[in-house]
Amino acid sequence: MTAQTQTANDDTNRDLVLTRLIDAPREKLYRAWTDPALLTQWFAPKPWSTPRAETDLRIGGSSTIVMADENGTEYPNTGQYLEIVPNEKLVFTDAFVGDWKPSAKPFMTVVLTFEDKGGKTLYTATVRHWTVEDRKAHEQMGFHEGWGLCANQLEELVARI
Amino acid sequence: MTAQTQTANDDTNRDLVLTRLIDAPREKLYRAWTDPALLTQWFAPKPWSTPRAETDLRIGGSSTIVMADENGTEYPNTGQYLEIVPNEKLVFTDAFVGDWKPSAKPFMTVVLTFEDKGGKTLYTATVRHWTVEDRKAHEQMGFHEGWGLCANQLEELVARI
Numbered sequence: 001m002t003a004q005t006q007t008a009n010d011d012t013n014r015d016l017v018l019t020r021l022i023d024a025p026r027e028k029l030y031r032a033w034t035d036p037a038l039l040t041q042w043f044a045p046k047p048w049s050t051p052r053a054e055t056d057l058r059i060g061g062s063s064t065i066v067m068a069d070e071n072g073t074e075y076p077n078t079g080q081y082l083e084i085v086p087n088e089k090l091v092f093t094d095a096f097v098g099d100w101k102p103s104a105k106p107f108m109t110v111v112l113t114f115e116d117k118g119g120k121t122l123y124t125a126t127v128r129h130w131t132v133e134d135r136k137a138h139e140q141m142g143f144h145e146g147w148g149l150c151a152n153q154l155e156e157l158v159a160r161i
Numbered sequence: 162m163t164a165q166t167q168t169a170n171d172d173t174n175r176d177l178v179l180t181r182l183i184d185a186p187r188e189k190l191y192r193a194w195t196d197p198a199l200l201t202q203w204f205a206p207k208p209w210s211t212p213r214a215e216t217d218l219r220i221g222g223s224s225t226i227v228m229a230d231e232n233g234t235e236y237p238n239t240g241q242y243l244e245i246v247p248n249e250k251l252v253f254t255d256a257f258v259g260d261w262k263p264s265a266k267p268f269m270t271v272v273l274t275f276e277d278k279g280g281k282t283l284y285t286a287t288v289r290h291w292t293v294e295d296r297k298a299h300e301q302m303g304f305h306e307g308w309g310l311c312a313n314q315l316e317e318l319v320a321r322i
Contacts, residue, residue, distance in 0.1 A: 014263060059220065059244050060252075082243065082261065083220050091221075091261055095291075096270075100243065100252055102175060102291045106267045109257075130256075130263045 014135045016127045018147045024158035026114035026121040030087045032157055033112060039065060042157040045149040057081060062098030082109070089113050106130055108138065123151070175296045177288045179308045185319035187275035187282040191248045193318055194273060200226060203318040206310040218242060223259030243270070250274050267291055269299065284312070 022029065032038045036053035043050040044067040051074065052066040059081060067075045080098050083091035095106030108129050115122040125147060129135040183190065193199045197214040204211040205228040212235065213227040220242060227237045241259050244252035256267030269290050276283040286308060290296040 095256055095267060100270050100272055100289065102270060102289050104291075106256060106291060109261050109263060111261055128261065128263050130265075130267060 012132060014129045014132055016129075016135060016138060016143050016147075018123075018125045018127075018144070018151060020123050020151050020155070021117060022121045022123050022151075022155050022158065024121060024155075025119060026116055027087050028158040028161055029114050029121055029123055029154070030090070031161070032154055033090055038157065038161065042153040043067065043150065045146055046153070056098070057084060059084065060096075060099050063092060078103070087114060107134055123154075125151075173293060175290045175293055177290075177296060177299060177304050177308075179284075179286045179288075179305070179312060181284050181312050181316070182278060183282050183284050183312075183316050183319065185282060185316075186280060187277055188248045189319040189322055190275050190282055190284055190315070191251070192322070193315055194251055199318065199322065203314040204228065204311065206307055207314070217259070218245060220245065221257075221260050224253060239264070248275060268295055284315075286312075 032042060034055055034057055036055055039053040039055070040050040043053070043065055047070050049068050050065060051068050052064075054062075054064045056062050061081050063077075063079050063081060065077045067077065069075070077094070078097050079092045079094045080096035080100075081090070081092050083089060090112045091109065093106070093109040094103055095109065097103050108127050111126040111128065113122075113124045113126075115124070127138070127143070127147075129138060193203060195216055195218055197216055200214040200216070201211040204214065204226055208231050210229050211226060212229050213225075215223075215225045217223050222242050223239060224242060225237055225239045227235050229235045238255070239258050240253045240255045241257035241261075242251070242253050244250060251273045252270065254267070254270040255264055256270065258264050269288050272287040272289065274283075274285045274287075276285070288299065288304070288308075290299060
């Protein structure tokens with residue numbers, strides 16, 4: 001067994017994490033993540049767009065954010081809120097589609113935290129998967145670039161609201 | 162295609178449900194499901210026993226109920242609370258093991274409701290699965306007999322507390 005193979009076998013990590021210090025109060029970041037009128041302004045990485053968003057912001061409430069590519073083809077993302085601590089924490093998953101109805105395939109759970117750092121906010125998105133394979137697939141789909149671009153757009157939005 | 166085959170293909174149900182009218186106030190049923198000292202008195206179908214139970218009763222809190230067979234071999238059941246409405250509703254799943262950490266395999270989500278019916282309680286356990294295959298497997302493992310026996314034991318317990 002080569003060292004490389006051993007490393008691959010030992011790779012049991014199922015999480016992907018994005019962290020960024022953003023020059024805005026955490027209340028604005030929380031609003032940008034929960035208010036449909038704001039979500040449509042930053043959610044999809046350009047040149048994609050976000051034509052619609054619906055957020056039933058309660059434990060068990062569903063969330064649908066519709067992204068569209070350059071041809072206008074729509075890709076809805078449906079999930080459900082799991083934990084809500086206003087301005088501090090938001091947890092949601094695609095394992096349920098609302099009121100604990102299971103989705104077709106549980107892929108990820110997102111834990112967002114907004115920590116106050118003297119008026120700025122330490123923004124952390126921890127994206128958890130049920131399998132190492134799903135984490136790897138998400139990484140290969142471009143998680144770091146995609147979530148990085150979206151964080152840029154989020155940063156631009158909260159600077160002007 | 163025979164009618165039987167068609168029925169099998171059309172079987173998209175992913176839920177198993179147990180309903181029972183129990184002659185006890187719903188507060189007692191809720192306690193029996195959440196207090197470790199009570200859970201150990203009824204949870205596992207006899208001759209199995211329930212040596213230990215731990216319940217961190219909060220959204221995201223973990224729950225571990227240990228069952229033991231006649232030889233003393235232990236089978237821990239670990240899950241996590243998703244929604245808590247005291248005396249009315251309790252939702253938990255084995256898809257997480259606590260604080261939104263994904264389990265090895267999401268198998269089921271249990272929605273318990275306790276409805277007041279003039280001092281008696283309409284007790285409903287809806288057990289939801291992510292796939293039809295898992296629902297069928299759970300049924301073949303003896304869901305109806307097992308949960309029925311447990312409901313008998315629950316009924317006996319709440320009659321004497």
